[in-house]
Amino acid sequence: MSTATPQKFEFQAEIKQLLDIVIHSLYTEKEIFVRELVSNASDAIEKLRHLQLTEKDIADDKLELEINLTTDDKAKTLTIQDAGIGMTRAELIENLGTIAHSGSKAFLKALSESGQKNANLIGQFGVGFYSVFMVAKSVKVYSRSWRTGEPANVWSSDGSGSYEIEEVQDQTRGSKIVIELKDDCGDYAQEWKIKEILERYSAFVTFPINLNGKRINTVQALWLRSKNEIKEEEYTEFYKFQAHAHDDPRSRLHFSADAPLQINALLFVPKDNVEKLGMSRLEASVALYCRKVLIDAKPKDLLPEWLRFLKGVVDSEDLPLNISRETMQDRALIEKLNKVITKRFLKFLEEEATNRADAYNEFYAEFGIFLKEGAALDYTHKDSLTKLLRYESSLTEKGKTTSLTDYVSRMQSEQKEIYYLIGANRATIESGPYLEGFKARNLEVLFCYEPVDEYVMNNVREFDGKKLTAADHGDVKLSDLPKAEGALSESEIKDLSEWIKTSLGERISEVKASDRLVDSPALATNSDKFMSPHMRRMMKAMNKDGADAPVKVSLEINPRHAVIKRLAETRTSSPEKAQLVAEQILDNALISAGLLEDSTAMVKRLYKLLESV
Numbered sequence: 001m002s003t004a005t006p007q008k009f010e011f012q013a014e015i016k017q018l019l020d021i022v023i024h025s026l027y028t029e030k031e032i033f034v035r036e037l038v039s040n041a042s043d044a045i046e047k048l049r050h051l052q053l054t055e056k057d058i059a060d061d062k063l064e065l066e067i068n069l070t071t072d073d074k075a076k077t078l079t080i081q082d083a084g085i086g087m088t089r090a091e092l093i094e095n096l097g098t099i100a101h102s103g104s105k106a107f108l109k110a111l112s113e114s115g116q117k118n119a120n121l122i123g124q125f126g127v128g129f130y131s132v133f134m135v136a137k138s139v140k141v142y143s144r145s146w147r148t149g150e151p152a153n154v155w156s157s158d159g160s161g162s163y164e165i166e167e168v169q170d171q172t173r174g175s176k177i178v179i180e181l182k183d184d185c186g187d188y189a190q191e192w193k194i195k196e197i198l199e200r201y202s203a204f205v206t207f208p209i210n211l212n213g214k215r216i217n218t219v220q221a222l223w224l225r226s227k228n229e230i231k232e233e234e235y236t237e238f239y240k241f242q243a244h245a246h247d248d249p250r251s252r253l254h255f256s257a258d259a260p261l262q263i264n265a266l267l268f269v270p271k272d273n274v275e276k277l278g279m280s281r282l283e284a285s286v287a288l289y290c291r292k293v294l295i296d297a298k299p300k301d302l303l304p305e306w307l308r309f310l311k312g313v314v315d316s317e318d319l320p321l322n323i324s325r326e327t328m329q330d331r332a333l334i335e336k337l338n339k340v341i342t343k344r345f346l347k348f349l350e351e352e353a354t355n356r357a358d359a360y361n362e363f364y365a366e367f368g369i370f371l372k373e374g375a376a377l378d379y380t381h382k383d384s385l386t387k388l389l390r391y392e393s394s395l396t397e398k399g400k401t402t403s404l405t406d407y408v409s410r411m412q413s414e415q416k417e418i419y420y421l422i423g424a425n426r427a428t429i430e431s432g433p434y435l436e437g438f439k440a441r442n443l444e445v446l447f448c449y450e451p452v453d454e455y456v457m458n459n460v461r462e463f464d465g466k467k468l469t470a471a472d473h474g475d476v477k478l479s480d481l482p483k484a485e486g487a488l489s490e491s492e493i494k495d496l497s498e499w500i501k502t503s504l505g506e507r508i509s510e511v512k513a514s515d516r517l518v519d520s521p522a523l524a525t526n527s528d529k530f531m532s533p534h535m536r537r538m539m540k541a542m543n544k545d546g547a548d549a550p551v552k553v554s555l556e557i558n559p560r561h562a563v564i565k566r567l568a569e570t571r572t573s574s575p576e577k578a579q580l581v582a583e584q585i586l587d588n589a590l591i592s593a594g595l596l597e598d599s600t601a602m603v604k605r606l607y608k609l610l611e612s613v
């Protein structure tokens with residue numbers, strides 16, 4: 001039926017309820033209405049483009065497939081026009097007068113469940129077209145369907161109980177929405193305001209968007225194009241735009257998948273790790289799109305925490321525009337996306353490590369800390385991440401690293417554990433007493449230089465079925481070395497150990513002959529199994545409880561070393577001097593362990609010893 005006079009309609013009851021909430025809403029992010037309307041316009045044009053492939057008879061077939069917005073600051077109006085499929089009179093009634101679409105339905109359901117007028121729900125669910133009533137006094141939708149011969153109509157409403165439809169003459173195909181703004185929403189009639197919103201939400205919409213005649217969206221949605229069509233500079237330009245970056249990206253991963261979800265993703269690793277530069281913790285910043293329309297610029301759960309250094313875009317057609325983290329179904333979708341993308345990125349890193357080892361090592365030097373965080377905390381991806389870790393070792397050259405996989409491939413047949421040592425740098429570890437026994441037996445030891453490494457090793461615990469073991473741990477057992485000439489006998493060791501224990505008293509918990517010492521006379525291991533020397537230092541630096549208790553260590557002595565053999569003699573011939581020597585040996589061992597906290601007594605003692613030379 002067509003009519004030339006305005007005809008009045010009542011909104012469906014649910015729509016009335018919805019509008020009542022939207023109109024009186026105090027929701028602060030009212031600007032989302034622009035995104036909703038642009039997205040509708042883009043959908044309408046997309047549908048038209050499809051029709052053009054099959055239909056011959058399309059009204060105004062030559063119209064440019066564009067979206068045009070105009071602001072009128074004086075009249076306080078915003079107009080958005082598209083050359084899409086438009087709506088017939090019946091479609092206007094169906095689409096804008098009844099609750100047919102998913103977003104609003106979900107909104108109302110959540111509302112009835114929460115039992116109140118909750119403004120935030122608008123943001124969570126989106127209310128599509130109706131969001132315009134957050135800012136509008138009245139709205140007119142002029143629309144002409146693509147079907148030739150259908151008259152154009154204008155749908156108008158102030159958002160209260162009813163709307164009117166009237167036939168109009170000079171409307172071209174598509175829809176034109178004229179919004180008369182509420183007095184306190186006049187900003188949306190300002191060009192700068194709309195420009196800012198469009199740049200944020202609609203930069204990648206496929207069809208040209210013009211604001212007051214000027215093109216807004218010049219950046220293309222690169223992620224949807226095929227890789228071999230894209231030039232290097234285009235990737236770089238896109239990265240800079242999207243990540244607000246000034247330098248080139250370090251590397252990128254551009255991929256698409258169809259199962260289990262349809263995904264197009266373009267991810268970038270930046271050049272620098274800004275967290276390392278002492279800046280604050282990064283926020284997740286891979287943006288989530290649905291068919292080029294921004295859903296969330298910083299979705300928290302799209303990727304695991306440790307991937308927060310990534311920039312870029314993930315676009316999935318399977319997502320609703322108003323996805324909500326609150327609903328189970330949407331959460332499951334995000335989880336699925338997270339799983340697929342993380343797996344794909346890990347595979348990318350593995351390939352990089354294999355095929356472009358130098359580039360991977362450079363990446364690792366900058367971003368390895370994130371992989372360590374993931375290995376320690378992300379149980380799901382722990383194994384893949386542990387494979388990606390790199391450390392220097394007693395068998396690598398300075399500055400060169402090994403993977404744990406390579407370490408395992410070099411393990412001796414009877415070796416059951418993977419050994420590591422934590423220290424400030426290679427020189428410190430190599431000059432300390434802990435490495436000697438491992439070197440003498442040709443056992444490789446990983447060198448860990450970062451404070452977080454101990455935490456990582458403790459959490460990862462094992463790799464490829466082999467336990468990760470601190471080489472300076474008190475419980476480490478090594479195979480026997482051939483008996484050295486002139487070493488103290490079992491009974492001499494026993495006597496000397498007892499004497500040392502008595503002489504040093506409370507400062508040590510035990511004394512034993514060491515199987516890991518070769519060139520040094522003694523070493524200390526922390527008696528506290530749960531707090532390594534390294535951890536103690538860290539806790540002390542942070543002023544944490546427990547770090548103030550006096551250090552108590554186990555002392556391991558080297559029965560082959562001249563100093564120890566000499567001590568065994570001196571303790572009977574010159575007990576006073578032997579006492580000083582024993583104390584000095586303990587302090588030296590504590591220095592190597594990084595556990596000597598006050599050196600004043602040691603300096604005094606050293607002078608005393610020097611006097612007797």
Ligand SMILES: Nc1ncnc2c1ncn2[C@@H]1O[C@H](COP(=O)(O)OP(=O)(O)OP(=O)(O)O)[C@@H](O)[C@H]1O
Nearest residue numbers: 040041044084086095101102103104128129130175
């Ligand atoms: N510019 C437009 N051109 C043609 N049809 C439109 C236009 N805007 C809205 N419509 C029609 O009105 C319907 C309702 O729009 P609305 O924005 O409320 O919801 P939606 O976009 O379908 O769904 P949702 O927002 O839940 O994803 C659309 O499905 C579409 O059929």
